[in-house]
Amino acid sequence: MAVSVDKERAIHKAAIQVISEYGFHKAKMAKIAEVAGVSSGSLYTYYSDKDHILDRIFEVLWRQDWGGLVPLAEREDLSPLEKLEAAIDLIFDVLTGDRHLIIVFANEFNNFMKNKEVSFSRHYNEFLGAFLSILEDGQAQGVLNPHIPASVICNFILGGIRKSLYERVTSDQPNDWSTLRTHIKAMIRRGVLA
C-alpha cells in the first residue's frame, strides 16, 4: 500500500490544531499523533522531523493557499484597487477557513522563519512581490498614495489583518468574518478619520 494521503492530511490538520493550542515548542509529537489518530512513529513516515511538520504547514499556506496572489497580480482585466481588494479577500478566505491556522500563523510564523532554511521562501517572496506590484501599480496609476513606500503599506496591511484575525479568533465574540472584513477594507482605503 502506498503512503496514505488521508493520513498525511490527518497529521497536517492535527498538527495545526495542537500547535495552535500549545504553541510549537510545547506541542508534543505524541499529542499530534494522538489527535491525528496515528502512532507517533507514523509521523516520521510523512515528515522527517518536527520542524518539517510546521514547515509543511506554512509551505501549503504560501504555495497552495496564497499562491493565487501571483496570477491575480498579473491579471490585466482588474484595476489595482480591485486587485488589492481581491488580495485582502484571499488572505481572509484562507485564514478564516481554519481558526487554528490563524493562531499558528500569527504565533509561529516569524519565529519559524528565523535562523532556518524553510522550503517555502520562494513562495513567500513571490507573494510579497505580487502584493508589492499591486500596490506599486496603484501608485503609478494615481489611485494609491504615492508618498508611502509600497513595502510600508504592505507590512501595515498584513500586520493589521493578522492581529485583527488573531484577536477575534481568540476572543469570545462570534466570528462575524464578513463584517470584520468590511471594516478592515474600509480602514485600509480611507483610514480611521470620519
Add this chain to the structure above:
Amino acid sequence: MAVSVDKERAIHKAAIQVISEYGFHKAKMAKIAEVAGVSSGSLYTYYSDKDHILDRIFEVLWRQDWGGLVPLAEREDLSPLEKLEAAIDLIFDVLTGDRHLIIVFANEFNNFMKNKEVSFSRHYNEFLGAFLSILEDGQAQGVLNPHIPASVICNFILGGIRKSLYERVTSDQPNDWSTLRTHIKAMIRRGVLA
C-alpha cells in the same frame, strides 16, 4: 548585601537580547546568564523561573513603558486626534528604543499570554481600555469613523504598527523610525488611497 538592582537590570536586558535572537523556547538560561555576566544560579535570585523573566519583560513594558497611556487618555487639554497621535508616538518611542524588544514583543507576546497567568494583565487591559476610550471619544465627537467598532480599529492599528516595526528591524535597511512613523500615521488617518 541586598539584591543588586544592577544585576537584575543586566539579566532583564540580557534576556531581551537573547530571547530576541533565539526565541523564548530556544533561549537557554545559561546563555542569558552569560550575556548578563552572572552565573545561571543567580538568575533564580531575581526570578523564580524562566517564565518569570519574560513575564517581567512584558510587565515593565505594559506597566512602566506604556502605562503612560492611561493618564494620557484622561487628559482634557487634548483632542481625541491629538491623543491618538500621542498614543502612536508612545508605542513607537518605547519600541524603537530597543530593537531587541521589538522582536521579543512581536514574536513572544501572544504565545506567552495564552493559557497562563501573567502579572501584567491589569496594565495590559488598562492600556487597551485607554486606547479604546480615546477612539470612542473620537467617534463620539465625530472626528473618527463611527461605523467601525473601536476594538477593530485598535487591533488593526496595533497589529499594523507591530509588524511594521518588526519587518523594519529584521531587514537590512536603515531604521529611519521617524519617517516610518510619519507614514504610518498617515495611513491610519487617511488610508492608502491617493
Add this chain to the structure above:
Amino acid sequence: MAVSVDKERAIHKAAIQVISEYGFHKAKMAKIAEVAGVSSGSLYTYYSDKDHILDRIFEVLWRQDWGGLVPLAEREDLSPLEKLEAAIDLIFDVLTGDRHLIIVFANEFNNFMKNKEVSFSRHYNEFLGAFLSILEDGQAQGVLNPHIPASVICNFILGGIRKSLYERVTSDQPNDWSTLRTHIKAMIRRGVLA
C-alpha cells in the same frame, strides 16, 4: 509456493555484507532487505528476528563450513602435524572466500555469544574439541610442545589468524592470502626467532 531457498540465501549473503559494513547493531533490517532484494517483511518469513540472522550466519560457519574439522581430527591416515596444517587451511579457506565474513566473524562473534542462547554451541564446541584433540595428539606423540596447555595454543593460533585476516582485509593492500597463509604457518610452527 514453498519458501524460497534462493531468497533465504540472498538474505544470508546480504546480511553478511551489511553487518560487515555497519556492524550488527547499526545494520538495519531494512538495509539487509534492500540489499537482498526482498521486502523487510520477508525477512521474517525466513528468520524469527534479527538475532536469528546472525545466529544462522555463525551456525552455517561452524556447522557446515568448519564442521569438517571433526572428521579431519579423527582421520588415522594423517599425522598430528598434517592435521594441524589441514585445520589452518580449513580456517583460511572458509574465511578468505568471503571478505565480509571475515569482518563479521572478527567483530561480532564474541559479543554475540555472550549472555545468549545460540544454536551452534554444539558445533562450536565440537570444533574446539577437534582442534584440541589434534594438539593433544601432537603433544602425546612428541611433535608439539607438551609444556603449553593445548587450550592456550588453540586460543593463540585462532586469535592470531583472526586478527591477521581482519587487518589484511580491512587494509588497502592486495589480499595475497596464499603468502599470508605460508607466513602464519611458519610462525605457528617455529615462532618468530630467526
Add this chain to the structure above:
Amino acid sequence: MAVSVDKERAIHKAAIQVISEYGFHKAKMAKIAEVAGVSSGSLYTYYSDKDHILDRIFEVLWRQDWGGLVPLAEREDLSPLEKLEAAIDLIFDVLTGDRHLIIVFANEFNNFMKNKEVSFSRHYNEFLGAFLSILEDGQAQGVLNPHIPASVICNFILGGIRKSLYERVTSDQPNDWSTLRTHIKAMIRRGVLA
C-alpha cells in the same frame, strides 16, 4: 566547584564495566550513570555523548597505558628481543589489570574504529609503529625471522594475545596471568613444535 576528577574516573570505570557486560550498544547511559553513582545528566558534563565515553576509554588505553611502547622502542640499552619481551609485558600488564577492559578491548575496538573519527588514531599508529620498528630491528640484526613481514608478525602476535586474554577472562578458570604470559612468550619465540 570545578569538575570532579573523581566523578570523571567513576564514569570511566563504570562505563568499562557496563560495556564489558552488555556490549557498547546495549549498554544504557542510565546504567552507566547508576553504576558510576551519578545522574545520567552528569555523564554529559564529562562526555559529549555516548561515543565519547568509549573513545576516551580507548584513548587512555593507547595514549596513557600503551604509550610507553614508543620510548621503549627507542631505547638503545635493550636488544630487539628484550624490547619485544617488554612490549608483550606492557600489553599484558595493562590488560590483566582490569578484566572488564580486556572484554571491552576485544569486543568493541575494531567496530569502534570503523567509519568514525577517533581521538586516539595518532597514539594507535605510534604504538604500531614502535612495535614494527622493534620487529624490523630484530630482523635487521638477524635475531628475528626476516622472511615474514613485520606487519604480519605484529598482527599475529597482537591477535593471539588478545584472544588468549579474552578467552581466559571469560572462562571460569582462575586467571593465572603469569603462567599464561610465559606460555605465550614461548609460542611467540619458538612456535608450537616440540
Add this chain to the structure above:
DNA sequence: CATGAATGAGCATTCATTCAT
C-alpha cells in the same frame, strides 16, 4: 548572596517487528 556542577523529568526520534492487503 554567588556560583556552576549536579540533577532528572521530559521528549524527539529510531527501528525491529507486525499484519492488513
Add this chain to the structure above:
DNA sequence: GATGAATGAATGCTCATTCAT
C-alpha cells in the same frame, strides 16, 4: 507467500532548576 506502512517500546540527550560550597 510477499509487501511495506504502521506500530510503539526504548533511549540518548537537553536544559530548567536546585543546592552544596
